[in-house]
Amino acid sequence: MLYDAVVLVVYQCTVTDEVFGRFQDALKAGTVDTGTVLPSKVIQARAAATRTVIQEGLGQSAVRTALYYTLPNLQTLVGNADGALERVVSILQEQLNLPFKGAYAGHLGNFEIFDLHPWLDAPLPFLIEAIPDPEKNRSGPQTMEICRTPEFAAVEHTVHLVGRVNQEVIFDGLIRLPPSQRRVPVQLPEWLDQFDFRIFSEDGQTLLHFEQRSFLNRIGFVMAPVGRQMTIEDDLTTRAASRGGGLASQASTVVVHSSHRSMIGAPAEGTWRKFAEDMEQTVAAYLPKSSEDKWFPRGIEGEVGAIVHLNHIIDAGQITRAVLVDPWFGAEALKRFVLRLGSQNVQLTIVTSWTDIDPDTGIPFDPAESPTKELEAALGQVEPFLSPRLTVVNLVDGKDRAFHDRYLLIYPHEHPAKVFLLSNSINKLAGNWPFAMSLLAADVSREVQRYIEGLCNGRDEAKNKSLSISFRWPSNAA
DSSP: OOOOOOOOOOOOOOOOOOHHHHHHHEEEEEEEEGTEEEEEEEEOOEEEEEEEEEEOOOOOOOEEEEEOOOOOOOOHHHSSSSTTHHHHHHHHHHHHHOOOOTGGGGGTTOEEEEEETTTTTSSEEEEEEEEOOTTOOOOEEEEEEEEEEEEESOEEEEEEEEEEEEEEEEEEEEEEOTOOOOOEEESSSOOOSSSEEEEEEEEESSSEEEEEEEEOOOEEEEEEEEEEEEEEOSSSHHHTTTOTTHHHHHHHHEEEOOEEEEEESSOOTSSSSHHHHHHHHHHHHHSSOOOOEEEEEEEEHHHHHHHHHHHHHHTTTTEEEEEEOTTTTOOHHHHHHHGGGOOOOOOOEEEEEEBBTTTTTOOOTTSOOOOHHHHHHHHHGGGOOOSEEEEEEEEEEEEEEOOOEEEEEEEEEESSOEEEEEOTTTTTTTSSEEEEEEEEHHHHHHHHHHHHHHHHTTEEEEEEOEEEEEEEEEEOOO
């Protein structure tokens, strides 16, 4: 995939307090005016909203930041080019080390003022450390110390410390750090697995720093001594070699090795930690958390259950439209499945690929007749009884089937599109075989979504080629 060249232009300058004061006055009046501080690059925008947050940024963990939102048009900001948003947020995140690939994307278009603490990028003037036990006894109590530099310890501070063992809180308290006392010990009933540390200013109201740390209690490693190395010369290697680069080596080279796994620090048998770990694994195995993945057993119960579940998903209360990609979607599936969908104001597109074999019977079609004749007749029969706004597209690649895999793409109202991988065709769902549907991860879904949307438009993005739409119903469907 080719992208246009991207140029990042950074404007920066050092200003006096007087100049910055004029700039802040304009901000308070509701205008971002860069001409005040950078006459060579004048940008004026209305500050539509103002907020103050405490966040991590510029090397500090609790920075009070004033946010001035200009609320640019999203389409103008992102552009129409495929991958434009990804490039924009990736560059910003790399340059500024702020999470623009996550929630910080909502700050695009902002002007922000970071009120950094006085130590700037110097080492922190405080820390919390564990006092080692010379007996190396980790089953008893633990002592930790909160340390401050002489200058920082000139005034009183307050610390909020939360200690956890096995994800359970064993300590949660406020600790006073008196003036001039550089090291303050904290006694804990057990050795911690993890702690949260917050330190506040002299007034006890201004957060100066936050950190969450975990102790290394266990180390797992794998030794893999290498044995022989084989080079395989076959059709796969030849095709990979034609692409150049390291692909040929990946296809042809097999490194034989023997793996040996070791664990240091695992809980001993007969301890509460070992019992708790075993119980956690047992509960996870027998009582797994519910997910959007589903499995339906073979038989009428599974078949009806799958239809009921899909009816729940393809509902306008949750989504705006859906695309079912199934090369073997037949006339029987139309009657058995689509007629049972009850949501009227949802758009459903079915992309199938009838060529020379009836998907319901496996019998070859009469070459003198249209392969989709039976499908068209079935659509005519059920049209008065259809609830969804249905579009059916039949794709072919010359005389061959246009695609193989089966997917369900849905477009929720408030969230990004989702793609499910389907184990079987919809023809009989779980009638002959068990039926499973698995939600693909977001990064994979995005790639598959492009592929499915290409199929809807008669294009195979994976092969970078056009396909033939041999049948579309209704004929005037976009």
